[in-house]
Amino acid sequence: MRSFLPMKQALESDFTPPVEALSPKNFQVVEVESIDLFVRIAQFIGFPKSFGEIYGLLFTASEPLSLDDICERLNMSKGSASQGLKALRGVHAVKTTYVPGDRRDRFELEGNIRLLMQGFLQERLEPGIRDLGVRIESLSSKVNALQNGEKKRYNERLGKLRNWHKQAQKIMPAMERLLGG
Amino acid sequence: MRSFLPMKQALESDFTPPVEALSPKNFQVVEVESIDLFVRIAQFIGFPKSFGEIYGLLFTASEPLSLDDICERLNMSKGSASQGLKALRGVHAVKTTYVPGDRRDRFELEGNIRLLMQGFLQERLEPGIRDLGVRIESLSSKVNALQNGEKKRYNERLGKLRNWHKQAQKIMPAMERLLGG
DNA sequence: TATTTTGTTCAAAAAATATTGAACAAAATA
DNA sequence: TATTTTGTTCAATATTTTTTGAACAAAATA
Numbered sequence A, B: 001m002r003s004f005l006p007m008k009q010a011l012e013s014d015f016t017p018p019v020e021a022l023s024p025k026n027f028q029v030v031e032v033e034s035i036d037l038f039v040r041i042a043q044f045i046g047f048p049k050s051f052g053e054i055y056g057l058l059f060t061a062s063e064p065l066s067l068d069d070i071c072e073r074l075n076m077s078k079g080s081a082s083q084g085l086k087a088l089r090g091v092h093a094v095k096t097t098y099v100p101g102d103r104r105d106r107f108e109l110e111g112n113i114r115l116l117m118q119g120f121l122q123e124r125l126e127p128g129i130r131d132l133g134v135r136i137e138s139l140s141s142k143v144n145a146l147q148n149g150e151k152k153r154y155n156e157r158l159g160k161l162r163n164w165h166k167q168a169q170k171i172m173p174a175m176e177r178l179l180g181g
Numbered sequence C: 001t002a003t004t005t006t007g008t009t010c011a012a013a014a015a016a017t018a019t020t021g022a023a024c025a026a027a028a029t030a
Numbered sequence D: 001t002a003t004t005t006t007g008t009t010c011a012a013t014a015t016t017t018t019t020t021g022a023a024c025a026a027a028a029t030a
Helices: A024-042 A050-059 A069-074 A078-090 A113-143 A148-180 B023-046 B049-062 B068-075 B077-091 B114-145 B148-180
Strands: A094-097 A104-107 B094-097 B106-108
Touching: A024 A050, A050 A069, A050 A078, A050 A094, A050 A104, A050 A113, A069 A078, A078 A094, A078 B023, A094 B068, A113 A148, A113 B023, A113 B148, A148 B114, B049 B068, B049 B077, B049 B094, B049 B106, B068 B077, B077 B094, B114 B148
Parallel strands: none
Antiparallel strands: A094 A104, B094 B106
């Protein structure tokens, strides 16, 4: 893996007290740990590692970064960065920003983690739950064509499953309110 | 893929009315659809497909199945079935049952989907959330060593993240109650 | 005890998924 | 308009994950 952060921050002020002179190094540590954190979150919600890296880098950035910045700092191909940014923009986790005097796109976080979670909840979890409902109902109707014994056994199990699915649907709004609001 | 269900059910009764004579075929359809359903659920919570297949097959089974039964009906290797069953037993989704006159292990579902979810919530989601907390706190402490400007910017973002994490922790018990209870 | 049956483990193969990089198109500049 | 810069797409490659199957150990049977 390549170096993570340039010396920019250190060079921006003329004077810093001794303990703060260590800042660039500390900043690198913090940056690496931030990226690591978001890589975990990404993997947790089923995104590839690279998406987490990009998000983590933007989390630490003090200004919007260009595609090239991202590739360079994360040692990642342009293709990956482009795809990752596209996906992250898709879930409203990242937005494009105009920076005067630079004709390249610049990227920064859009809102906070809640927005990212909202995307996940609404575009992955919710449809998933809905799909389960469709499948359970389809199964239920087909079970009616079975022999009595089989039908009874199935319906018992399906009933519990249907019940559980209802609960899952019931808790969704609360999750969206608390985590995605 | 191989045939899914033997003719057993059809052969168990001497007479069935015309419409029910179709039962074996219907049963196969239902079985395939059940397995499909649980494959989705498995993939949803990050288990391999084969785990879902096993669970789905056991969901449809009228009696505890042996390892060989499972391999045969799902056209799956012994190794896969063994590993899948081990994992499913680990999350209390499947249990071993003694069947007189058969020295092979027999497997059946343990409780309903709630138990499986409980396993997922307690053994995956909860530790994941806890790990995030640890990482966020580690980051927070390291941010204190940064320069003032950086520190301020970071703490703003970290504050929101910490806040979000608290909400996530808060909603866990409700999820466990509704989905895993 | 020797043989068979049963289930587990793990290295290797296969499958699924993510990443790369070169070709391309679109937009900006010369 | 020709050239350069920028970002996207997608086939090829690399990586990760899952599955297989043969070797093994444990338990049951002969």
